Amino acid sequence: MTTGERVDVLVIGAGASGAAVAWMLARAGIGVTCLEQGDWVDPKSYPHWQPDWELHRHTDWSPEPNVRRLPQDYPVNDAASAIAPLMFNAVGGSTIHWSAHFPRLRPSDFRVRSLDGVADDWPVDYAALEPFFDLNDRMMGVAGLAGDPAYPPKSPRQTPPIALDTLGVTMARGFDRLGWHWWPSDSAILTRDYDGRRACNNCGPCDLGCPTGAKASTDVTYWPKALALGARLVTQARVREITVGPDGRADGVLYHDRDGRVVEQKARAVVLAANGIGTPRLLLNSRSAHFPDGLANRSGLVGRNLMFHPYAIVRGVFDEPLGGHRGPTGCSIISQEFYETDLSRGFVRGYSFQVARGLSPISTATGGLGGNGVPWGREHRRAYDTRFDRTIGVAVIGEDLPEAHNRVDLDPGLTDSHGIPAPRVSYTLSDNSRRMLEHGAARASEALLAAGARAVDVNPLLRAGGWHLMGTARMGTDPATSVIDAEGRCHDVPNLYIVDGSTMVTSGGVNPTSTLQAVALYIADGMIRRRA
């Protein structure tokens, strides 16, 4: 075993939140080292440069680690989960394969206990986070349009919104006919050159990574700046355990380097940014005399309260071509007509609609995320031709409420390639979420028909939809009911911080990356202030 020099702050994970924290700390002159189990992705290695690019979505570029099975991935036992967790392990983390749909949580999302009597309030609110939302927007670069009445006023977006194209305009007219809210999505994808990055050329499959750098994965946003400020990034470094000193404080980690050797890295503070599954996995794997049930787990809540966003997908079939293969795949329109609680609907809290682009050739045949494929046999050609370039998908993104039985723990038998116990995910969909998705699917069908669809097809719950991993080391003021405090410090280990989606007390009904990055910057700001 070799031992590195003690560093000021050791960040584990180079994805959405780890990159943001590393940059902010480095900017303040704090010595930062980040360990990332994946590696840099060479822009020339993306599938987009190959004629068979779409096939890669189902193999080495699948969002499911259990399908991809790359050396940097770890297996996840999701047999007991209604939703399969998705992630990517690389510099940039899951921002490599995200769609970059970039809404924020709304003010009410931070006050759900006070407003609706469910879950818990966050110990921070929208107003406190607003400067960090704004800072993060500038760092990532957001295409959008200020003035959305679904949110408090935002500062001007960095570039104009992504063009709606025929598909988006068609759907917007549907919402207009019903008198419902819609707005061009905030998207972390540039429509003009910005901050040294080039504008998007609308190639389409953002979920396979962005070969031009127009999409804001943190390998092209935060990391170049963080490294220029002196942050150090070690890749192919898989942490197996956070170590604890005699005083019960975190004093570093043990990790496997790219040659498989175990390295001890000492640190004055440790920041966990390994996502809502990787973070509880690492804490539960870090047992010691001080913490026999896992590090920072005196509450027993590490790994509990796992929230995904359950998704329903409704696909409308239209008579005319829609050009849906052009442009960023996940970004077109958002509607938050049914976001806030209205108990007459039969559930508490609410959901968003995310209108995505159309399906590429293979996805049209298999049904894509909707899952209802084109029939085989003599009817195949006719059925395929009625769908190809003639569908619009509306995703219903429901707010998932925290439930202690939905959890991440350690699998008793499964390990990764280094022999480290792998995570096991147990998750059932609540009745509230089921009713919410049913309502959303019915309303999405209504919107599609209003837009001119001649038929709709509903997938009531997307299994391969676990993009958002939240709540497994939640923030709060009470050590008995939360893992970290309002400053991101573990109640049990004051120099151990958590900054990824694990921190989220509630999920909201929108994609979480903008919010979890703002929270990460807020926590980093607190670290800097206390140090000063």
Next chain:
Amino acid sequence: MTLSAERTLLIPILDALVPPSGDFPGAGTVALDHIVAAAAASPDLDALLCRALHAIGEAAGANRFASMSEDDRETVLRRVEESQPEAFAALVRHTYYGYYGHLTVITALGLDPTPVQPRGHQSDPLEPPDLARVTQRGPLYRPT
């Protein structure tokens, strides 16, 4: 039994799944190589697809699948779809992967078969709908 040894049997099966039509070839012509390669790369997939083929052979009975009428082929395949849903679904899925990933088919769909980068796409220069209706409703977020 491995799938690569069953190419002759596979061709009419794939053609029954996606028959030739107009400018579009049958899947037996363009998806075969992909399926065989995918099975060769994954023993699990190879076993699954072989199970489907075995079931199709059994369902065809004394008649050889290749010599059956189109109606009878579909009847056999529907029987196997019911009796071996997982294996049959894998066969269909990989047929679609190979077929709609093939440049001949992409071209027949009217798309540019070259990689999406560096060319990208031009979007339609459409005027977005007027958002005044949306903004006139005033703030939609809940006061806290």
